[in-house]
Amino acid sequence: MGPQQARRIAALLIAALLAVLAACSGSSSEAAPDDTAGSPTTAPAAPAVVTLSLADGAADVPPTTPLEVTVTGGELGDVTVADATGAELAGSLEPRAGDPSTAVWTPEGELDYGTSYTVTATAANAAADERTATSTFTTVTPETLSTPGIGPLDGTTVGVGMPIRVFFDEPVADQAAVESHLLVTSSTPTDGVWNWVRDDEVHFRPSTYWPADTQVTLEADLYGVDFGEGVWGEKDRTISFSVGEQHVSVADAAAHTLSVYDSGQLVQTFPMSAGSTENPTHNGPHVVLEKFADITMDSSTFGLAVDAPGGYRTDVEYATRISNNGEFVHAAPWSVADQGSRNVSHGCLNLSTENAKWFYDFARPGDVVEVVNSIGGTLTAADGDIYDWAIPWEQWTAGSALS
Known part of the structure; x- marks a missing residue:
């Protein structure tokens, strides 16, 4: 092979080599391969x-x-x-x-x-x-705001028969709404229930008298509560009171005696004269409401004129009120001869001055005087503030707006 032929073969080999190199490197105008192809992607977080x-x-x-x-x-x-x-x-x-x-x-x-x-x-x-x-x-604009009164008063000590009483300015249209915001708690748990004794008054009591030596709290959370018919609660109130010793007396109109019990023990039995045939004392559990060392009793306060037959106006001592129909335990020196043997009063429980003073000193609001064996009827709403214990328990619980 001559020199000229050798040069042609070398040129062809160089050209082939350049072609191979060009194929491996690619053109400068071509896109670079995507290194992320086939890798997973992250979706944006959903908004809250x-x-x-x-x-x-x-x-x-x-x-x-x-x-x-x-x-x-x-x-x-x-x-x-x-x-x-x-x-x-x-x-x-x-x-x-x-x-x-x-x-x-x-x-x-x-x-x-x-x-x-x-x-x-x-x-x-x-x-x-x-x-x-x-x-x-x-927020709502009420037509009227209402703040009820509550008894007993905060910080007082009462007897075992004192119910909790809540008094409203006017009849309550939505009694269930109001009652559901009246919470009673006591140091000794009870089965107490509310009863709407009137449309503008609701009472709370257990099935039996309060346990002695009990602390009771009422939380009346009535702010923001719709009483109905445009009336709303004005504010919340909380009251706490104490129940003292168990004082329950039994006035037996047939035996003409007042038996006084302190914590279940008989401590006194007094000769007594209850209401006469014309003016019998009401049967049932009475609750002591207030006491007067001296008071003038006037029959006209319950509709009988002083100068009418049977009317009276007289000053008495040591009067302990047990209902709002004129019934008291009080001193009656004029009827001492009848006390223990006959019923001659206008409905009160007559005692001697000495015995009436003892009972006056012993009694506190909320104590109970159970009148039995009288020829009169039983206490009802007509007899004033507290006749609660004369209402049978089944009837009492039915008086709850939440029953």
Whole structure:
């Protein structure tokens, strides 16, 4: 092979080699291969959803309505409640029992009636993206506010027969709503039940007299409660009282005796004269209401003129009131000869001055005097404030608006 032929073969080999190199490196205009092809992708986090229990624009909202915030797909952040001026209210946030996705905001005080408030709540999802929900609502404006009276008074000590009594300014239209906000607790548990003795008055008592030496508390949480017909509760009240020793006396109109028991032990038996045939004393458990060292008794107070047949006006000592129909245990020196043998009073329980003073000193409001064997009827609503223990238990419990 000659030199010229050798040069041609070398040129062909070089050209082939350049072609191979070009095929391996590719053109500068071609796209580089994608190194991520076939690797997994991450979807963006779903946004948190914030829901408020009160719709924006809600009106006539009871001020005690729970302010609830529910979050899905995230975690709850700040919750604020502000009035119409923008001033934020102090409050606390707690999870709702049994539902970790919902929190309840509770004010330190009370929301006012007839006031606009704005709730703002934020929540963040897993990517820390925040969402906000806002609702403005207005609380109800009552036509009338009501604060009931309560007996016994706070801090007092009463006898075992004293019921709890709640007195309203006018008849209560929604008795169940009111009753459900009257909570009674006692150091010795009882089976006590409320009874609406009138449309504007509700009493609480156990099936038997209160246990002696018991502490009792009534929480009347009536602020924000709808009594019905435009009347709303004005405020909450709490009263506590003590039940003292068990003082239960038995006035036997047939035996003409007053037997006094202290904590179940007989301590006195007095000769007594009860109401006459014309004016018999009522049967049933009476409750001591008040005491007077001196009082003028006047028949005109219960509709019998002083100058009418049987009418009277006289001063008596050591009078212990046991009903509001004119029945007292009191001193009657004019009937000592009849005490223990005949019933000659106008309905009261007559004792000698000495015995009446002893009973006056012994008795306290709430003590019980059970009248038995009288020819008169039994205590009823017509006889005044407290005839509670003369009502059979089944009838009593039926008088609850929640029964």
